[in-house]
Amino acid sequence: MSPRPFKETVLIVEDTEFMAEVLREIFTEEGYVVHWAKDGEEGLTLYPEILPDLVTLDIVMPGKDGLQVLGELWRMDPSCRVIMVSAVGLESKVLEAVRMGAKNFVVKPFDREKVLKAARQALNEY
């Protein structure tokens, strides 16, 4: 996948620093500008400030979970592009997120190609 000739921004909402670091490395190497929010509250604060092109949103987080955050993001920006991030065994939550408007999902542990493909698909939708 060749890098885009313009900058695209990703907001990673992920409470596990290690997982966030893995995602950051995947996106940074591909030329994206990456921001990290360590929980849903911080993600909701950061989102309107940076208006990222894409959000990766962990489903299970302390405080507000991924589905609650997704709902609030939609109210802030009905055009937001969100990829849900989940562990194996959370299929029902992922389906609910997709029904709520999430563009795609990726499963932990991360496969670089799958993450980038999901991101590109979400960004290639209007």
Add this chain to the structure above:
Amino acid sequence: MTGSPKFQQAGDALYVELPAAFDLPFPAFVALVRGVAGENHIDWTAVREAYLYARGRHFPIGSRDESAALREKAKVRFSPDGLSAYLIFYPPKPKGRRLEETEIYDLIASYGVAEELVNHREIKNVLHRRDYGEPLLIAQGRNAVSPPPVRLEWAEPAPPTDPEGFLAALPLLGVFPERVLTPVAAGKTVARRIVAAPGKPGINARGQTIPAKAVIDPNLYGEGLQIAGAARELVAAQKPGHLRVTGIAGIAGAFCAGVVPGREIHDSQALLECMGNGFFVGSLIYHGDLEVAYPVYVLGNLEVRGALVSTKVRVAGSLFVRDGIIHTERQPVQCSGLVTAGFFDHAGVAAHTVHVRRHSLHSQLYAMDRVLGARGSSLVGGHIEAGRLIEADVMGAQQSSQTRVCIGNQARSTLSLAFRQWLEQLSRQLAEGAALPEPLLEELSLLKLPPGEGYSPAVGKIIARNVFPGVSIGFDSLSRDVKDTVSNVTFTFERLGDKERIAMARA
């Protein structure tokens, strides 16, 4: 809030125009749009695009026509430097239609792309064939053109004398210039100051001007030179001496000059007399072969227009030898700058940089930085050592001469030790009020570095076109003997965990 958005219904389409300094947070702007939407179907992606990219311009964000949502869409994005604009198409939904030419141009204008920069041929092409999701370059600005810095054009060739400057200028000067050090008389015009044409402004893809960069006017002349001429375009010497030309850090090809005390000497008696205090302060040209029984110390540059034979020479500057350096292995030449000679025969040299124009035979050459051989040069026998790079066409000989070629740090220790006493003597003289030319003291600054600073075998390289058996390649204490002739080869130092080795790569 600075300014308010203006909403306008034109036919079915709803437009918004946001002031340039609109600072309402995006969620509040979304709420505002919801409030004015009425019968319009809002395109929320367009709302976001208007907020981010279309300040001060009309931008379509909705329509009363429901089918507008099914239509093909497009966005414009700009490169980080703002010089390029890209158009990206998104496919229509089922039963949706494609964008028409006028709609595409309207959209491009809404993003602020300068009309005069739009590539109409690309737009025509894309009307026939869309590549959805792929950015299409539709406008390309021009970067500002930087003007070249102000420079000096010499009345006579005046090469720089610092190692970097001299070696960089050598291709323009030929194999070796007739004269390196340039004597000047008081009042003589030595150079013309060339002020280049100003740079050109550029334009970004939005049509905004990128200001032209200012002309860099470095301080090109120091002590002993002054501006002259009606148009202040000439540079003249204020006093007699020799030009001292050196490169300017950070500006390639630019040099600065001054005048330092200088003498031309034609015999050994005159040389002895001019070193009254044990050394000559200034720039010295020696005509003929320099072979004397007393040490020759020069605080400045020394040019020998002949050969340097069996003489103890110490130079705080650079040493230029027209012919060769012969039989100095017992009393090595010590030089804080560049040493260049046509050949080195049983020579001993320790310098910042050593330049071998033809060959080195059974010599001991030590360089803090580089030993560079000119094209066709050979290093045969002896010990050649440098801190960073050794490069020559041929290393060793078919007759199996023992030649040691290695990356090491011996030169810096040798030179620091040799010059320490001299530095102390100069410091004492300065403290006692002696007037020593400031530029000449700069020549010694490299030697004030601690011996180990900046050195690592890992950055060292040895490069040769042909290496013959009998050559021993070294990186500090590591050695690798060359058993068979190898061509176009580079040796480097590799550290893998606690293991070290000398790697050999062939081009």
